[in-house]
Amino acid sequence: MIKVIIVDDHALFRLGVSTSISNSRREIQVVGEAESGEDLFDLLRTTAADLVLLDIMLPGMSGIETARRLRSEHPKIKILAVSSENTAAVLESLLEIGIDGFISKRYGGIGEIAQAIQTVMSGIEYFGKDIAAIIYQIYVSKKSAAGVTPEFTEREREIIELCRDGLIGKEIGERLGISIHTVNNHKNNIFRKLGIENTMEMVQYALKHKIIRPE
Numbered sequence: 001m002i003k004v005i006i007v008d009d010h011a012l013f014r015l016g017v018s019t020s021i022s023n024s025r026r027e028i029q030v031v032g033e034a035e036s037g038e039d040l041f042d043l044l045r046t047t048a049a050d051l052v053l054l055d056i057m058l059p060g061m062s063g064i065e066t067a068r069r070l071r072s073e074h075p076k077i078k079i080l081a082v083s084s085e086n087t088a089a090v091l092e093s094l095l096e097i098g099i100d101g102f103i104s105k106r107y108g109g110i111g112e113i114a115q116a117i118q119t120v121m122s123g124i125e126y127f128g129k130d131i132a133a134i135i136y137q138i139y140v141s142k143k144s145a146a147g148v149t150p151e152f153t154e155r156e157r158e159i160i161e162l163c164r165d166g167l168i169g170k171e172i173g174e175r176l177g178i179s180i181h182t183v184n185n186h187k188n189n190i191f192r193k194l195g196i197e198n199t200m201e202m203v204q205y206a207l208k209h210k211i212i213r214p215e
Helices: 011-024 037-044 063-073 088-097 110-121 129-146 154-164 169-176 180-194 199-208
Strands: 002-007 028-034 051-055 078-083 101-104
Touching: 002 011, 002 037, 002 110, 011 028, 011 110, 028 037, 028 110, 037 063, 051 063, 051 110, 063 078, 063 088, 078 088, 078 110, 101 110, 154 169, 154 180, 154 199, 169 180, 180 199
Parallel strands: 002 028, 002 051, 051 078, 078 101
Antiparallel strands: none
């Protein structure tokens, strides 16, 4: 059972998320709600959680301050940020803190949250597609001067190579012994790192930068 605490100062949002999760995912349990960062840390004194769904725009202690303190005092708890404030400055601060995922209130729906929770709890970062370009620009601004290309995990390299060989998601999953859902999560992470949106661009980039070899 995945235990989740929702932190948002809008009661209707908390209710909507809690109801959606309860109706669709038995493996996820909302064990508490808080309307501020201060309330969250009071709650954590008596309530165990695996993940905190954290709004960034909070009264009193800001969401960024809350995330920073949460990462310091409760490092094992996953942090899934949710906000309508999708500026590069906010995202950069959150990435430096080491959050596990980010969903935009502007473009992501409540239904996406359950999927994001499961993805993050499986050990894979989750970032909405609408902010991929912003994250990529942050990465480029830091790394371009040094000529550094993005780093990929061994699994990501395997998936890129299999895409080069023409395999589709289901076939890749069968070859690697993982679900198509996991394959898609890995591909989305690769797309985010490269700031691209499709498999062809991914393979072309990997070949050009010698991340993989031609067949």
